[in-house]
Amino acid sequence: MSMRERVRGLGPTAAALLGLAQLVTPAASQTAAETRLGVGKPVTEVELGAYFSIPPSGKGLPAGHGSAKEGAVVFQEHCAACHGEKLQGNMAPGIGADRLIGGRGSLASETPIKTTESYWPYATTLFDYIKRAMPFSSPGSLTDDQVYAVVAYILSEGHVIKTDETIDATTLPKVRMPNRDGFIPDARPELSLYR
């Protein structure tokens, strides 16, 4: 017997109550799609092309390429003023630029030196960060080729890749950083302090 048929056989009060129930019931059985408010505008793939975020897989890396030799030129022009001609960093007032190379093997010592060479687990992060936020005085101004080149230069100066290697969307995710296995998801052992 359907709900409608059952209602027909009841008195007016009971039917009214059931009518109320019917008004309520559909909401409880709405699907996710029906609960959408229809706010927001769909975005196209073209619009999404304005954004990037490069994970370790390299997904989203743009076309283009660069070598350490090309990168040396880019670095001297756009990066050396803050990070130093020898990538040594500069903590002078008004600058505050991280050291980029060296420090390998120092992480377990009492004076760990964290650089892209010694600490950064993924080379893709280097590309992502330089493309999004560097040079500090003109963020996001480098071409993709320039970013690839300066990444190649920093990796090469840190002896992570050979000086003649070309970095592009295929080779960059394959670069194995020295500290690739140096990170562990924090298990928060301090929680043992529960009383």
Added chain:
Amino acid sequence: MPVQHAPPPPVEDEACPCRDGMFAPRGADRRRFLFAAGSGVAMGLSTGRARAEDNPPAGARSFDVPDDPTKEQGRAVGADGGYGSRSQFERAVRVRYPTPNENTSWSLTPLAALVGNLTPSALHFERHHGGIPTIDPDRHSLVVHGMVGTPKRFSMDDLRRLPSVTRKHFIECSGNGLTEWKKPTLKTVQGTHGLLSTSEWTGVLFATLAREVGLAEGGAWVLAEGADAAVMTRSIPLEKLLKDGIIAYGQNGEAIRPEQGYPVRLLLPGYEGNTHIKWLRRLEVSDKPFMTREETSKYTDLMADGRARQFSLDMDAKSVITFPSGEMRLPGPGVYNVTGFAWSGRGRVQSVDVSVDAGKTWYPAYLGSAPEPMCTVRFTFPWSWDGTPAVLQSRCVDETGYVQPTRQQLLAIRGDHGPSASIYHLNAIQSWAVASTGEVSNVHA
């Protein structure tokens, strides 16, 4: 946050308002009289008007001070242009930590000057990695895409059309207290704990946006991206966002301040501050974290074995006494209202204990308001000081049963590895020593 070096402690200005309380600062400040002898001389009694100061405190305007405000008309209604400012007698300000670069730096909330539980928006601590952007809300939007059914762009008008929530939450930078692991370094509570602030936040639950776009199978992480010069990015567990993540556009009853992410920021109750992406412009759902710079080379804690802890997202239970605290001076034996803040990133504060003997004996403190989840609570404790040296401590117990640890307990687990190695997530019990002279200082007890 630059962790390759240990930045120098700030050179504190002689008149720094962070010495608020009982330590009389230079210049006009009514607080200098709080515990002064109360004589007419100390009160500066004079006749006639006092001229307006040439340099009013930040956020205030200076006006002549009449000798008797009941004998002349005050300022005209609306003379402030329709947006008020604080009293010229209130001087507490945020203080920037002296990092080399002023654009990538942080400022600390003057906790000792706060009244009640909420932080005034203008005193909310700041952490910027590329300065404070100026963003026209009409040109700003939030894109939600990645592993979703229909990628969408939400204008600010769209966000305001959606159902909203209003909740009080603290935000704490995980670097709060980073100078204090090895030895007591900064002198005031503004320096040791000032990367903590609490606001009432208003916005749309992420869960609401998720329903508008529809989540695809397999999504587990979400990249949040800001529209500042750092184009700041962090990967957030999708589960957290769905649980209580807020896309917030309101703070303490008005639009979020530019320094806090105007026109819209991410609010992740109880998570480390860096994940609350300001000037939020994009959320990308993914199956894996993106391993951005901030979640690999920064905001990770290097342990003694050379490995680093990553994604330490929850801020554990913590508390601090703000009065009396470092650089203050108690004028003499007597009754004092010890007060401070307690908070936990894992739920409500359950209780707060106070000790005046360096943790040997604990007494329950009074909580000034009903604790809310992932929100500070103001505690108070009446203390009769007998004039002998004392060490004041507070400890927070949250609703999970976690007891705020001592620094020694933390070090026993984390190790003590270099000043630039393990610097984040210091939630140890803070000690303030009260000398027989009444002077209060930062100590490790």
